[in-house]
Amino acid sequence: MKSKYIRLTNQQWQFMKKHLPIKTKGHYNLRDLADAILWILRIGSQWRNLPETFPKWQSVYYHFRKWGKDGTLIRLNSALNKLERLNQGKAETPSLLSIDSQSIKCSSFISKDKGIDGNKKINGRKRHIITDTLGLVWGVMVSPANYTDGSIGQAVLEPLLGYLDRLEKILGDQAYKIGFLDWVQENIIGLEVEISSCPPSEKGFVPLKWRWVTERTFGIFNFFRRFDKDYEKTPQSQEYWVLWQNCQIILNRFK
Known part of the structure:
Protein backbone atom coordinates (compact mmCIF):
# COMPACT_ATOMS: atom_id res chain seq x y z
CA MET A 1 0.00 0.00 0.00
CA ASP A 70 -25.45 5.46 -14.72
CA GLY A 71 -23.35 2.30 -14.28
CA THR A 72 -20.04 3.78 -15.43
CA LEU A 73 -18.37 2.97 -12.11
CA ILE A 74 -19.68 -0.61 -12.08
CA ARG A 75 -18.34 -1.18 -15.61
CA LEU A 76 -14.93 0.28 -14.68
CA ASN A 77 -14.76 -1.86 -11.54
CA SER A 78 -15.72 -5.03 -13.43
CA ALA A 79 -13.15 -4.35 -16.17
CA LEU A 80 -10.38 -3.80 -13.62
CA ASN A 81 -11.38 -6.96 -11.71
CA LYS A 82 -11.19 -9.03 -14.89
CA LEU A 83 -7.81 -7.55 -15.81
CA GLU A 84 -6.38 -8.25 -12.35
CA ARG A 85 -7.65 -11.84 -12.39
CA LEU A 86 -6.03 -12.43 -15.79
CA ASN A 87 -2.78 -10.95 -14.47
CA GLN A 88 -2.96 -13.40 -11.55
CA GLY A 89 -3.40 -16.37 -13.92
CA LYS A 90 -7.12 -16.85 -13.26
CA ALA A 91 -10.22 -16.81 -15.44
CA GLU A 92 -11.84 -13.40 -16.01
CA THR A 93 -14.80 -14.12 -13.73
CA PRO A 94 -14.82 -16.11 -10.48
CA SER A 95 -16.46 -19.46 -9.72
CA LEU A 96 -16.22 -18.91 -5.94
CA LEU A 97 -17.35 -15.82 -4.01
CA SER A 98 -17.46 -14.87 -0.35
CA ILE A 99 -20.09 -12.60 1.21
CA ASP A 100 -19.82 -10.73 4.50
CA SER A 101 -20.70 -7.44 6.20
CA GLN A 102 -19.01 -4.78 8.30
CA SER A 103 -20.85 -2.49 10.74
CA ILE A 104 -19.50 1.06 10.91
CA LYS A 105 -20.36 4.19 12.84
CA CYS A 106 -21.93 7.15 11.07
CA SER A 107 -20.79 10.73 11.37
CA SER A 108 -22.78 12.85 13.84
CA PHE A 109 -24.72 14.74 11.17
CA ILE A 110 -26.07 11.56 9.50
CA SER A 111 -29.65 10.86 10.57
CA LYS A 112 -31.18 8.79 7.75
CA ASP A 113 -30.75 5.14 6.78
CA LYS A 114 -28.97 4.13 9.98
CA GLY A 115 -29.70 1.74 12.82
CA ILE A 116 -28.16 -0.11 15.75
CA ASP A 117 -26.30 -3.39 15.35
CA GLY A 118 -27.18 -5.06 18.65
CA ASN A 119 -24.41 -7.64 18.40
CA LYS A 120 -21.58 -5.18 17.83
CA LYS A 121 -23.16 -2.24 19.68
CA ILE A 122 -22.69 0.07 16.71
CA ASN A 123 -25.12 2.83 15.72
CA GLY A 124 -24.63 3.35 12.00
CA ARG A 125 -24.65 1.36 8.78
CA LYS A 126 -23.46 -1.94 7.37
CA ARG A 127 -21.28 -2.47 4.31
CA HIS A 128 -22.24 -5.76 2.64
CA ILE A 129 -19.67 -6.91 0.07
CA ILE A 130 -19.03 -9.91 -2.16
CA THR A 131 -15.41 -10.69 -3.02
CA ASP A 132 -13.60 -13.37 -5.00
CA THR A 133 -10.64 -15.41 -3.75
CA LEU A 134 -8.30 -12.48 -4.53
CA GLY A 135 -10.32 -10.15 -2.31
CA LEU A 136 -11.62 -8.12 -5.27
CA VAL A 137 -15.00 -6.50 -4.68
CA TRP A 138 -17.68 -7.57 -7.18
CA GLY A 139 -20.78 -6.40 -5.36
CA VAL A 140 -21.64 -3.99 -2.56
CA MET A 141 -24.70 -2.69 -0.73
CA VAL A 142 -24.94 -0.40 2.27
CA SER A 143 -27.85 -0.71 4.70
CA PRO A 144 -28.82 0.45 8.20
CA ALA A 145 -26.78 -1.53 10.74
CA ASN A 146 -29.88 -3.17 12.23
CA TYR A 147 -30.65 -5.03 8.97
CA THR A 148 -29.73 -8.71 9.07
CA ASP A 149 -27.10 -10.05 6.69
CA GLY A 150 -29.44 -12.74 5.36
CA SER A 151 -32.08 -10.20 4.35
CA ILE A 152 -29.59 -8.10 2.35
CA GLY A 153 -27.61 -10.95 0.75
CA GLN A 154 -30.10 -11.31 -2.10
CA ALA A 155 -29.83 -7.63 -3.07
CA VAL A 156 -26.02 -7.86 -3.10
CA LEU A 157 -25.87 -11.02 -5.21
CA GLU A 158 -28.73 -10.58 -7.69
CA PRO A 159 -27.13 -7.87 -9.91
CA LEU A 160 -24.09 -10.14 -10.46
CA LEU A 161 -25.97 -13.13 -11.81
CA GLY A 162 -26.25 -11.69 -15.31
CA TYR A 163 -22.53 -11.72 -16.08
CA LEU A 164 -20.78 -14.02 -13.59
CA ASP A 165 -21.56 -17.13 -15.62
CA ARG A 166 -18.88 -19.29 -13.93
CA LEU A 167 -20.26 -18.80 -10.43
CA GLU A 168 -20.72 -22.13 -8.60
CA LYS A 169 -20.44 -21.44 -4.86
CA ILE A 170 -20.82 -18.63 -2.32
CA LEU A 171 -19.30 -18.74 1.16
CA GLY A 172 -20.98 -17.07 4.12
CA ASP A 173 -21.24 -17.25 7.89
CA GLN A 174 -24.19 -18.33 10.03
CA ALA A 175 -25.94 -14.98 9.49
CA TYR A 176 -26.72 -16.02 5.89
CA LYS A 177 -28.39 -19.27 6.91
CA ILE A 178 -31.72 -17.51 7.44
CA GLY A 179 -33.21 -15.85 4.38
CA PHE A 180 -30.28 -15.88 1.98
CA LEU A 181 -29.66 -19.64 1.88
CA ASP A 182 -33.33 -20.44 1.24
CA TRP A 183 -33.61 -17.78 -1.46
CA VAL A 184 -30.61 -19.14 -3.38
CA GLN A 185 -31.84 -22.74 -3.18
CA GLU A 186 -35.31 -21.76 -4.42
CA ASN A 187 -34.30 -19.37 -7.20
CA ILE A 188 -30.82 -20.17 -8.54
CA ILE A 189 -30.25 -23.62 -9.99
CA GLY A 190 -26.73 -25.01 -9.57
CA LEU A 191 -25.48 -22.37 -7.13
CA GLU A 192 -24.26 -23.72 -3.78
CA VAL A 193 -24.14 -21.74 -0.55
CA GLU A 194 -21.62 -23.00 2.01
CA ILE A 195 -22.19 -21.82 5.56
CA SER A 196 -19.17 -21.87 7.86
CA SER A 197 -18.11 -20.18 11.08
CA CYS A 198 -15.40 -20.33 13.71
CA PRO A 199 -15.50 -23.25 16.18
CA PRO A 200 -17.23 -22.18 19.45
CA SER A 201 -14.08 -23.03 21.40
CA GLU A 202 -11.95 -20.55 19.45
CA LYS A 203 -11.58 -16.93 20.55
CA GLY A 204 -10.60 -13.89 18.51
CA PHE A 205 -10.07 -13.84 14.75
CA VAL A 206 -9.81 -17.29 13.19
CA PRO A 207 -9.05 -17.32 9.43
CA LEU A 208 -11.44 -19.57 7.50
CA LYS A 209 -10.44 -20.86 4.09
CA TRP A 210 -11.20 -18.27 1.37
CA ARG A 211 -13.50 -16.28 3.64
CA TRP A 212 -10.51 -14.59 5.26
CA VAL A 213 -9.85 -12.63 2.06
CA THR A 214 -13.12 -10.75 2.57
CA GLU A 215 -11.97 -9.82 6.08
CA ARG A 216 -8.68 -8.66 4.56
CA THR A 217 -10.61 -6.43 2.15
CA PHE A 218 -12.39 -4.83 5.10
CA GLY A 219 -8.97 -4.35 6.69
CA ILE A 220 -7.66 -2.55 3.61
CA PHE A 221 -10.46 -0.01 4.00
CA ASN A 222 -8.49 1.36 6.96
CA PHE A 223 -5.91 2.82 4.56
CA PHE A 224 -8.57 5.14 3.08
CA ARG A 225 -9.60 7.93 5.45
CA ARG A 226 -12.98 8.33 3.79
CA PHE A 227 -13.81 4.96 5.38
CA ASP A 228 -12.98 5.59 9.05
CA LYS A 229 -16.69 6.41 9.46
CA ASP A 230 -19.66 6.68 7.14
CA TYR A 231 -19.75 10.37 6.24
CA GLU A 232 -22.24 9.97 3.39
CA LYS A 233 -25.76 11.36 3.53
CA THR A 234 -26.95 8.49 1.34
CA PRO A 235 -26.00 4.79 1.43
CA GLN A 236 -25.50 4.91 -2.33
CA SER A 237 -22.56 7.30 -2.00
CA GLN A 238 -20.88 4.89 0.43
CA GLU A 239 -21.40 2.09 -2.13
CA TYR A 240 -19.71 4.20 -4.79
CA TRP A 241 -16.72 4.78 -2.52
CA VAL A 242 -16.30 1.04 -1.91
CA LEU A 243 -16.11 0.45 -5.67
CA TRP A 244 -13.72 3.36 -6.17
CA GLN A 245 -11.52 1.91 -3.43
CA ASN A 246 -11.41 -1.44 -5.24
CA CYS A 247 -10.51 0.34 -8.49
CA GLN A 248 -7.75 2.29 -6.74
CA ILE A 249 -6.20 -0.87 -5.27
CA ILE A 250 -5.99 -2.49 -8.70
CA LEU A 251 -4.75 0.68 -10.41
CA ASN A 252 -1.91 0.90 -7.88
CA ARG A 253 -0.66 -2.48 -9.14
CA PHE A 254 -0.10 -1.13 -12.65
CA LYS A 255 3.58 -1.01 -13.55
Missing part, protein backbone atom coordinates in the same frame (compact mmCIF):
# COMPACT_ATOMS: atom_id res chain seq x y z
CA LYS A 2 1.40 3.40 -1.02
CA SER A 3 2.00 5.79 1.89
CA LYS A 4 0.48 8.82 0.15
CA TYR A 5 -1.80 9.61 -2.75
CA ILE A 6 -0.03 9.88 -6.10
CA ARG A 7 -1.88 11.22 -9.12
CA LEU A 8 -2.81 8.88 -11.94
CA THR A 9 0.02 7.72 -14.16
CA ASN A 10 -0.29 7.66 -17.94
CA GLN A 11 -0.68 3.88 -17.94
CA GLN A 12 -3.43 3.98 -15.32
CA TRP A 13 -5.26 6.71 -17.16
CA GLN A 14 -5.02 4.97 -20.54
CA PHE A 15 -6.99 2.07 -19.08
CA MET A 16 -9.49 4.21 -17.17
CA LYS A 17 -10.45 6.48 -20.03
CA LYS A 18 -11.64 3.50 -22.08
CA HIS A 19 -14.44 3.03 -19.57
CA LEU A 20 -15.34 6.65 -18.76
CA PRO A 21 -17.67 8.85 -20.87
CA ILE A 22 -15.90 11.12 -23.32
CA LYS A 23 -18.09 14.14 -22.60
CA THR A 24 -18.14 15.92 -19.23
CA LYS A 25 -20.26 18.69 -17.78
CA GLY A 26 -18.27 21.89 -18.18
CA HIS A 27 -14.79 22.37 -19.61
CA TYR A 28 -12.86 20.24 -17.11
CA ASN A 29 -10.37 17.57 -18.03
CA LEU A 30 -11.75 14.06 -17.49
CA ARG A 31 -8.48 12.89 -15.98
CA ASP A 32 -8.51 15.68 -13.39
CA LEU A 33 -12.06 14.76 -12.36
CA ALA A 34 -11.10 11.11 -11.79
CA ASP A 35 -7.96 12.19 -9.93
CA ALA A 36 -9.97 14.44 -7.63
CA ILE A 37 -12.38 11.62 -6.73
CA LEU A 38 -9.50 9.29 -5.87
CA TRP A 39 -7.80 12.05 -3.85
CA ILE A 40 -10.89 12.53 -1.66
CA LEU A 41 -11.18 8.77 -1.20
CA ARG A 42 -7.62 8.52 0.10
CA ILE A 43 -7.40 11.76 2.09
CA GLY A 44 -10.97 11.81 3.44
CA SER A 45 -11.40 15.54 2.89
CA GLN A 46 -14.73 17.34 2.70
CA TRP A 47 -15.85 18.06 -0.84
CA ARG A 48 -15.65 21.81 -0.25
CA ASN A 49 -12.01 21.53 0.83
CA LEU A 50 -10.87 20.05 -2.47
CA PRO A 51 -7.58 21.79 -3.41
CA GLU A 52 -7.66 24.40 -6.16
CA THR A 53 -5.33 22.24 -8.26
CA PHE A 54 -8.39 20.11 -9.03
CA PRO A 55 -11.64 21.17 -10.76
CA LYS A 56 -14.33 22.86 -8.65
CA TRP A 57 -15.77 20.51 -6.05
CA GLN A 58 -19.31 20.92 -7.42
CA SER A 59 -18.23 19.50 -10.77
CA VAL A 60 -16.25 16.65 -9.18
CA TYR A 61 -19.19 15.71 -6.97
CA TYR A 62 -21.57 15.85 -9.94
CA HIS A 63 -19.48 13.31 -11.86
CA PHE A 64 -18.98 11.16 -8.76
CA ARG A 65 -22.74 10.79 -8.44
CA LYS A 66 -23.41 10.55 -12.18
CA TRP A 67 -20.86 7.79 -12.83
CA GLY A 68 -22.26 5.87 -9.89
CA LYS A 69 -25.88 6.16 -10.99
Whole structure:
Protein backbone atom coordinates (compact mmCIF):
# COMPACT_ATOMS: atom_id res chain seq x y z
CA MET A 1 0.00 0.00 0.00
CA LYS A 2 1.40 3.40 -1.02
CA SER A 3 2.00 5.79 1.89
CA LYS A 4 0.48 8.82 0.15
CA TYR A 5 -1.80 9.61 -2.75
CA ILE A 6 -0.03 9.88 -6.10
CA ARG A 7 -1.88 11.22 -9.12
CA LEU A 8 -2.81 8.88 -11.94
CA THR A 9 0.02 7.72 -14.16
CA ASN A 10 -0.29 7.66 -17.94
CA GLN A 11 -0.68 3.88 -17.94
CA GLN A 12 -3.43 3.98 -15.32
CA TRP A 13 -5.26 6.71 -17.16
CA GLN A 14 -5.02 4.97 -20.54
CA PHE A 15 -6.99 2.07 -19.08
CA MET A 16 -9.49 4.21 -17.17
CA LYS A 17 -10.45 6.48 -20.03
CA LYS A 18 -11.64 3.50 -22.08
CA HIS A 19 -14.44 3.03 -19.57
CA LEU A 20 -15.34 6.65 -18.76
CA PRO A 21 -17.67 8.85 -20.87
CA ILE A 22 -15.90 11.12 -23.32
CA LYS A 23 -18.09 14.14 -22.60
CA THR A 24 -18.14 15.92 -19.23
CA LYS A 25 -20.26 18.69 -17.78
CA GLY A 26 -18.27 21.89 -18.18
CA HIS A 27 -14.79 22.37 -19.61
CA TYR A 28 -12.86 20.24 -17.11
CA ASN A 29 -10.37 17.57 -18.03
CA LEU A 30 -11.75 14.06 -17.49
CA ARG A 31 -8.48 12.89 -15.98
CA ASP A 32 -8.51 15.68 -13.39
CA LEU A 33 -12.06 14.76 -12.36
CA ALA A 34 -11.10 11.11 -11.79
CA ASP A 35 -7.96 12.19 -9.93
CA ALA A 36 -9.97 14.44 -7.63
CA ILE A 37 -12.38 11.62 -6.73
CA LEU A 38 -9.50 9.29 -5.87
CA TRP A 39 -7.80 12.05 -3.85
CA ILE A 40 -10.89 12.53 -1.66
CA LEU A 41 -11.18 8.77 -1.20
CA ARG A 42 -7.62 8.52 0.10
CA ILE A 43 -7.40 11.76 2.09
CA GLY A 44 -10.97 11.81 3.44
CA SER A 45 -11.40 15.54 2.89
CA GLN A 46 -14.73 17.34 2.70
CA TRP A 47 -15.85 18.06 -0.84
CA ARG A 48 -15.65 21.81 -0.25
CA ASN A 49 -12.01 21.53 0.83
CA LEU A 50 -10.87 20.05 -2.47
CA PRO A 51 -7.58 21.79 -3.41
CA GLU A 52 -7.66 24.40 -6.16
CA THR A 53 -5.33 22.24 -8.26
CA PHE A 54 -8.39 20.11 -9.03
CA PRO A 55 -11.64 21.17 -10.76
CA LYS A 56 -14.33 22.86 -8.65
CA TRP A 57 -15.77 20.51 -6.05
CA GLN A 58 -19.31 20.92 -7.42
CA SER A 59 -18.23 19.50 -10.77
CA VAL A 60 -16.25 16.65 -9.18
CA TYR A 61 -19.19 15.71 -6.97
CA TYR A 62 -21.57 15.85 -9.94
CA HIS A 63 -19.48 13.31 -11.86
CA PHE A 64 -18.98 11.16 -8.76
CA ARG A 65 -22.74 10.79 -8.44
CA LYS A 66 -23.41 10.55 -12.18
CA TRP A 67 -20.86 7.79 -12.83
CA GLY A 68 -22.26 5.87 -9.89
CA LYS A 69 -25.88 6.16 -10.99
CA ASP A 70 -25.45 5.46 -14.72
CA GLY A 71 -23.35 2.30 -14.28
CA THR A 72 -20.04 3.78 -15.43
CA LEU A 73 -18.37 2.97 -12.11
CA ILE A 74 -19.68 -0.61 -12.08
CA ARG A 75 -18.34 -1.18 -15.61
CA LEU A 76 -14.93 0.28 -14.68
CA ASN A 77 -14.76 -1.86 -11.54
CA SER A 78 -15.72 -5.03 -13.43
CA ALA A 79 -13.15 -4.35 -16.17
CA LEU A 80 -10.38 -3.80 -13.62
CA ASN A 81 -11.38 -6.96 -11.71
CA LYS A 82 -11.19 -9.03 -14.89
CA LEU A 83 -7.81 -7.55 -15.81
CA GLU A 84 -6.38 -8.25 -12.35
CA ARG A 85 -7.65 -11.84 -12.39
CA LEU A 86 -6.03 -12.43 -15.79
CA ASN A 87 -2.78 -10.95 -14.47
CA GLN A 88 -2.96 -13.40 -11.55
CA GLY A 89 -3.40 -16.37 -13.92
CA LYS A 90 -7.12 -16.85 -13.26
CA ALA A 91 -10.22 -16.81 -15.44
CA GLU A 92 -11.84 -13.40 -16.01
CA THR A 93 -14.80 -14.12 -13.73
CA PRO A 94 -14.82 -16.11 -10.48
CA SER A 95 -16.46 -19.46 -9.72
CA LEU A 96 -16.22 -18.91 -5.94
CA LEU A 97 -17.35 -15.82 -4.01
CA SER A 98 -17.46 -14.87 -0.35
CA ILE A 99 -20.09 -12.60 1.21
CA ASP A 100 -19.82 -10.73 4.50
CA SER A 101 -20.70 -7.44 6.20
CA GLN A 102 -19.01 -4.78 8.30
CA SER A 103 -20.85 -2.49 10.74
CA ILE A 104 -19.50 1.06 10.91
CA LYS A 105 -20.36 4.19 12.84
CA CYS A 106 -21.93 7.15 11.07
CA SER A 107 -20.79 10.73 11.37
CA SER A 108 -22.78 12.85 13.84
CA PHE A 109 -24.72 14.74 11.17
CA ILE A 110 -26.07 11.56 9.50
CA SER A 111 -29.65 10.86 10.57
CA LYS A 112 -31.18 8.79 7.75
CA ASP A 113 -30.75 5.14 6.78
CA LYS A 114 -28.97 4.13 9.98
CA GLY A 115 -29.70 1.74 12.82
CA ILE A 116 -28.16 -0.11 15.75
CA ASP A 117 -26.30 -3.39 15.35
CA GLY A 118 -27.18 -5.06 18.65
CA ASN A 119 -24.41 -7.64 18.40
CA LYS A 120 -21.58 -5.18 17.83
CA LYS A 121 -23.16 -2.24 19.68
CA ILE A 122 -22.69 0.07 16.71
CA ASN A 123 -25.12 2.83 15.72
CA GLY A 124 -24.63 3.35 12.00
CA ARG A 125 -24.65 1.36 8.78
CA LYS A 126 -23.46 -1.94 7.37
CA ARG A 127 -21.28 -2.47 4.31
CA HIS A 128 -22.24 -5.76 2.64
CA ILE A 129 -19.67 -6.91 0.07
CA ILE A 130 -19.03 -9.91 -2.16
CA THR A 131 -15.41 -10.69 -3.02
CA ASP A 132 -13.60 -13.37 -5.00
CA THR A 133 -10.64 -15.41 -3.75
CA LEU A 134 -8.30 -12.48 -4.53
CA GLY A 135 -10.32 -10.15 -2.31
CA LEU A 136 -11.62 -8.12 -5.27
CA VAL A 137 -15.00 -6.50 -4.68
CA TRP A 138 -17.68 -7.57 -7.18
CA GLY A 139 -20.78 -6.40 -5.36
CA VAL A 140 -21.64 -3.99 -2.56
CA MET A 141 -24.70 -2.69 -0.73
CA VAL A 142 -24.94 -0.40 2.27
CA SER A 143 -27.85 -0.71 4.70
CA PRO A 144 -28.82 0.45 8.20
CA ALA A 145 -26.78 -1.53 10.74
CA ASN A 146 -29.88 -3.17 12.23
CA TYR A 147 -30.65 -5.03 8.97
CA THR A 148 -29.73 -8.71 9.07
CA ASP A 149 -27.10 -10.05 6.69
CA GLY A 150 -29.44 -12.74 5.36
CA SER A 151 -32.08 -10.20 4.35
CA ILE A 152 -29.59 -8.10 2.35
CA GLY A 153 -27.61 -10.95 0.75
CA GLN A 154 -30.10 -11.31 -2.10
CA ALA A 155 -29.83 -7.63 -3.07
CA VAL A 156 -26.02 -7.86 -3.10
CA LEU A 157 -25.87 -11.02 -5.21
CA GLU A 158 -28.73 -10.58 -7.69
CA PRO A 159 -27.13 -7.87 -9.91
CA LEU A 160 -24.09 -10.14 -10.46
CA LEU A 161 -25.97 -13.13 -11.81
CA GLY A 162 -26.25 -11.69 -15.31
CA TYR A 163 -22.53 -11.72 -16.08
CA LEU A 164 -20.78 -14.02 -13.59
CA ASP A 165 -21.56 -17.13 -15.62
CA ARG A 166 -18.88 -19.29 -13.93
CA LEU A 167 -20.26 -18.80 -10.43
CA GLU A 168 -20.72 -22.13 -8.60
CA LYS A 169 -20.44 -21.44 -4.86
CA ILE A 170 -20.82 -18.63 -2.32
CA LEU A 171 -19.30 -18.74 1.16
CA GLY A 172 -20.98 -17.07 4.12
CA ASP A 173 -21.24 -17.25 7.89
CA GLN A 174 -24.19 -18.33 10.03
CA ALA A 175 -25.94 -14.98 9.49
CA TYR A 176 -26.72 -16.02 5.89
CA LYS A 177 -28.39 -19.27 6.91
CA ILE A 178 -31.72 -17.51 7.44
CA GLY A 179 -33.21 -15.85 4.38
CA PHE A 180 -30.28 -15.88 1.98
CA LEU A 181 -29.66 -19.64 1.88
CA ASP A 182 -33.33 -20.44 1.24
CA TRP A 183 -33.61 -17.78 -1.46
CA VAL A 184 -30.61 -19.14 -3.38
CA GLN A 185 -31.84 -22.74 -3.18
CA GLU A 186 -35.31 -21.76 -4.42
CA ASN A 187 -34.30 -19.37 -7.20
CA ILE A 188 -30.82 -20.17 -8.54
CA ILE A 189 -30.25 -23.62 -9.99
CA GLY A 190 -26.73 -25.01 -9.57
CA LEU A 191 -25.48 -22.37 -7.13
CA GLU A 192 -24.26 -23.72 -3.78
CA VAL A 193 -24.14 -21.74 -0.55
CA GLU A 194 -21.62 -23.00 2.01
CA ILE A 195 -22.19 -21.82 5.56
CA SER A 196 -19.17 -21.87 7.86
CA SER A 197 -18.11 -20.18 11.08
CA CYS A 198 -15.40 -20.33 13.71
CA PRO A 199 -15.50 -23.25 16.18
CA PRO A 200 -17.23 -22.18 19.45
CA SER A 201 -14.08 -23.03 21.40
CA GLU A 202 -11.95 -20.55 19.45
CA LYS A 203 -11.58 -16.93 20.55
CA GLY A 204 -10.60 -13.89 18.51
CA PHE A 205 -10.07 -13.84 14.75
CA VAL A 206 -9.81 -17.29 13.19
CA PRO A 207 -9.05 -17.32 9.43
CA LEU A 208 -11.44 -19.57 7.50
CA LYS A 209 -10.44 -20.86 4.09
CA TRP A 210 -11.20 -18.27 1.37
CA ARG A 211 -13.50 -16.28 3.64
CA TRP A 212 -10.51 -14.59 5.26
CA VAL A 213 -9.85 -12.63 2.06
CA THR A 214 -13.12 -10.75 2.57
CA GLU A 215 -11.97 -9.82 6.08
CA ARG A 216 -8.68 -8.66 4.56
CA THR A 217 -10.61 -6.43 2.15
CA PHE A 218 -12.39 -4.83 5.10
CA GLY A 219 -8.97 -4.35 6.69
CA ILE A 220 -7.66 -2.55 3.61
CA PHE A 221 -10.46 -0.01 4.00
CA ASN A 222 -8.49 1.36 6.96
CA PHE A 223 -5.91 2.82 4.56
CA PHE A 224 -8.57 5.14 3.08
CA ARG A 225 -9.60 7.93 5.45
CA ARG A 226 -12.98 8.33 3.79
CA PHE A 227 -13.81 4.96 5.38
CA ASP A 228 -12.98 5.59 9.05
CA LYS A 229 -16.69 6.41 9.46
CA ASP A 230 -19.66 6.68 7.14
CA TYR A 231 -19.75 10.37 6.24
CA GLU A 232 -22.24 9.97 3.39
CA LYS A 233 -25.76 11.36 3.53
CA THR A 234 -26.95 8.49 1.34
CA PRO A 235 -26.00 4.79 1.43
CA GLN A 236 -25.50 4.91 -2.33
CA SER A 237 -22.56 7.30 -2.00
CA GLN A 238 -20.88 4.89 0.43
CA GLU A 239 -21.40 2.09 -2.13
CA TYR A 240 -19.71 4.20 -4.79
CA TRP A 241 -16.72 4.78 -2.52
CA VAL A 242 -16.30 1.04 -1.91
CA LEU A 243 -16.11 0.45 -5.67
CA TRP A 244 -13.72 3.36 -6.17
CA GLN A 245 -11.52 1.91 -3.43
CA ASN A 246 -11.41 -1.44 -5.24
CA CYS A 247 -10.51 0.34 -8.49
CA GLN A 248 -7.75 2.29 -6.74
CA ILE A 249 -6.20 -0.87 -5.27
CA ILE A 250 -5.99 -2.49 -8.70
CA LEU A 251 -4.75 0.68 -10.41
CA ASN A 252 -1.91 0.90 -7.88
CA ARG A 253 -0.66 -2.48 -9.14
CA PHE A 254 -0.10 -1.13 -12.65
CA LYS A 255 3.58 -1.01 -13.55
